[in-house]
Amino acid sequence: MGSIRIRGRRTPTAVLASGAVLTVLCGCTVQASGEERRTPVHIELPSGTPSPKSAPPDDKPSATPTPPGQPAVLWSRGDEGRDIRELQARLRQIAWLFDGPTGTYDDLTEQAVRGFQGKRGLPKTGKTDEVTWERLLTMTREPGKWDLYLMGGQPADAPDARCMTGRVLCISKSSRTLRWMIDGRSVLTVPVRFGSQYTPTREGVFSVYWKSRHHVSTLYDSPMPYAMFFSGGQAVHYSSDFAATGYAGASHGCVNVRDERAIAEMFDQVRTGDKVVVHW
Missing domain, CATH: 1.10.101.10 (PGBD-like superfamily/PGBD)
Structure with missing residues (x-):
């Protein structure tokens, strides 16, 4: 053997x-x-x-x-x-x-x-x-x-408790994501960008008070397509700069979305009066 x-x-x-x-x-x-x-x-x-x-x-x-x-x-x-x-x-x-x-x-x-x-x-x-x-x-x-995750793709964290009822734009600064939610269910989730330390995005509970599909900023003379305003001049809107440079830049306080198709879909579904929660 x-x-x-x-x-x-x-x-x-x-x-x-x-x-x-x-x-x-x-x-x-x-x-x-x-x-x-x-x-x-x-x-x-x-x-x-x-x-x-x-x-x-x-x-x-x-x-x-x-x-x-x-x-x-x-x-x-x-x-x-x-x-x-x-x-x-x-x-x-x-x-x-x-x-x-x-x-x-x-x-x-x-x-x-x-x-x-x-x-x-x-x-x-x-x-x-x-x-x-x-x-x-x-x-x-x-x-x-x-x-x-320079150009997005990061996982979203769990929704804030204030996002679990009604129609809500639930925005997390920790994971840099936005969930469009209806009665606790996430309909769309996208990466977002916020304002710099000099022009920070405000936190708290707000509501969408005005929508403007082809908006242009009168303060910065820059396009803000699919704008959904929730606090003074701050809005959720599409940003071509975010789409091109990712997190290498920042907004002037608005919540930037880089996925134009997704925010166009979201814009059509969100109504004036829907809740906006910006949290950590």
Whole structure:
């Protein structure tokens, strides 16, 4: 009866949020010894728990084992999740990507990674492997929450208790989101932007007292489409600047919406007198 021999090798994986942390993958070859010789079977066995910052999404299909001498691929086109947002945010920091972050590894992300790799003499695969990721980490800083959600896409927090009855524009400064709610049910949820520290958006309970579909600000001479006024000159309205620059800017006190289709739909449903709650 033949014996079984297992040979292991260790491959460093560079992944971390603020330094270099190693994730170890062991590749084992199982083969028969003695007179009977069979084709070796290559088995990949994980060792330890991967860092959440570098591990591929849980629902990613099992990848083909990495050939010896080549860095393992962490993410590639089609992958989604928080890790992809971080990759995109870091690429934005060094001007290889200008859109997003979206959280989806799309063609623009692939092109940005390929360009980054080529500039540094790495194989231009467009896939983020261990070596590419380590190099990117050394050149960038840890992204903050609003770097990851610069163009929206963040989850909304739970509605304020004052939003649970009637028809309400429920606006959270904490999650920077607006829920259009009817009797406790969220009809639409969109990311929003607020005023700066010098022109803050007022907090409290208000009501929509005037709607103006094609409004233009007389104070700032700027368009405010789909404006729903709730406190003096402050209104919920569409902002083309928010759509273009995300949270890199701020309003003059109004609640900006970047999704024109969504606010157009909301504008048609909201009535004068509907409640507005602005809360943390």
